[in-house]
Amino acid sequence: MSRRGKQASRGSALSLLVLPSLLGACDGPQSALMPGGQDAAQLLLIFLVMLGGAIVLWLALNGMFLYFTQVDRRHVALRHGNRIIIGAGVVLPTLVVGALLAWGLSIMPSQRAPGDGLVIRVNGEEWWWRVEYWPAGAQEPIASANEIRFPAGSRTELQLTASTYIHSLWIPSLGGKMDMIPGRQTVLTLHPDLEGFYRGQCAEFCGASHALMAFEAVVMAPEDFDAWLAEQAAPAPEPQSDLQRQGQAIFRDEGCGACHAIRGTAFTGTVGPDLTHLASRASLAAGIMEVERDDLMNWIAHTRDIKPQVAMPAYDWLARDELAALAVYLESLE
The missing domain is CATH 2.60.40.420 (Cupredoxins -  blue copper proteins)
Incomplete structure (x- = not known):
């Protein structure tokens, strides 16, 4: 096999290896290419149409460049050259981009439509x-x-x-x-x-x-x-076990209620997140941890190590059994 053929084979093999990973990045819960609603679907449509327009322009301009530099290399009169430059380099891109812009703007108002009540x-x-x-x-x-x-x-x-x-x-x-x-x-x-x-x-x-x-x-x-x-509108459930009651007492004694509210209790702080139904949420600490005992204990004791410059102090002086009791209480807030 020639050197060029070997290079092409390597390139094809590399593409086969890399392409699945690139396509895999298009999936997932944070992908604009996997719409879950009308607004995301419209934005995806705009992206695909704009991409198609860009491909058309790219193919047309580069196709003409290749034609006049590789296929038909005869001398072109100045007036014909100017027409080609103005037509393909100015008029065609302006018409295509203008049409895409007008179409895109025409469907954008739906992104600002009024809500249905909530x-x-x-x-x-x-x-x-x-x-x-x-x-x-x-x-x-x-x-x-x-x-x-x-x-x-x-x-x-x-x-x-x-x-x-x-x-x-x-x-x-x-x-x-x-x-x-x-x-x-x-x-x-x-x-x-x-x-x-x-x-x-x-x-x-x-x-x-x-x-x-x-x-x-x-x-x-x-x-x-x-x-x-x-x-969610209901107050927090009452502690049902001795360990939960111990955790609630630690929450009170450490002054956590000065920053956090738990409806149905004396804790009415507004500085930090409302914790009334913390355990019913899918994540902890703004999406970076799980609402489960080990993560709760780790978060309470090491807040500023986990999230730099966060306002919540780290309660690293609490003993492990105290952290565990506090976490058990927070886990009960469903």
């Missing part, structure tokens, strides 16, 4: 998400944190703001991103259709723990969402 207010904190659900006609919100749940088949309005730094909320599989700006409210509406778990992320660099500021987005059947929302 409003979710999300505030970007350092570095976590404060979430409040406002059903139609509600007089007070249902508080949560670091997780956003949607009813499938309807459009939900997200009212977004931030406390200190600019953040950007993005759930790639459900729609586009929207900046969250201190002192200003921005609005994003999403219409998810496919039930399941998706991953959201802050898409605006906001500080030391920006990469650790994620959240779970859960799309539920409407009746399941209504039942879940009713459960």
Whole structure:
């Protein structure tokens, strides 16, 4: 086999090895190429059409370049050369790009369509998400944190703001991103259709723990969402075991209630996330850990090692049995 043939064979083999890994990156709960709702599907369509237009331009211009430099290399009169340059280099790209832009802008207004009643207010904190659900006609919100749940088949309005730094909320599989700006409210509406778990992320660099500021987005059947929302509105369950009661006492004695609220108790802090139904959430610490005993103990004792510059102090002076009791209490908050 010639040297060129061997190189081509190696290149083909390498492509076969690399291509599956590249295609595998297109899947998953945080992929804009796997839409779970109407808005993400529209954005994917825009991307594919724009990509197709770019390919057409690339093939046309490079095809002409190859033709005149490799196939027909005869002298071209100046006036014909100018026509080719103006037509292929100016007129054709302008028409194609202009048509793509006009079409793209024509379908974008649906990304700002009003919601169907449910409003979710999300505030970007350092570095976590404060979430409040406002059903139609509600007089007070249902508080949560670091997780956003949607009813499938309807459009939900997200009212977004931030406390200190600019953040950007993005759930790639459900729609586009929207900046969250201190002192200003921005609005994003999403219409998810496919039930399941998706991953959201802050898409605006906001500080030391920006990469650790994620959240779970859960799309539920409407009746399941209504039942879940009713459960979230209820107060926290009472401790049922001695170990849970011991953990609640540690929570009280260590002053955790000054920052965290647990509805139905004397803990009414508003600095940190609401913990009323912590154990019902899919993740801990803004999407980076599991809501299970070992992770809870690790998080409480080593917060600033796990998430740099987070406001919550590390309770590394607690004995392991105290951390375990506290974690057992938090696990009971379903």
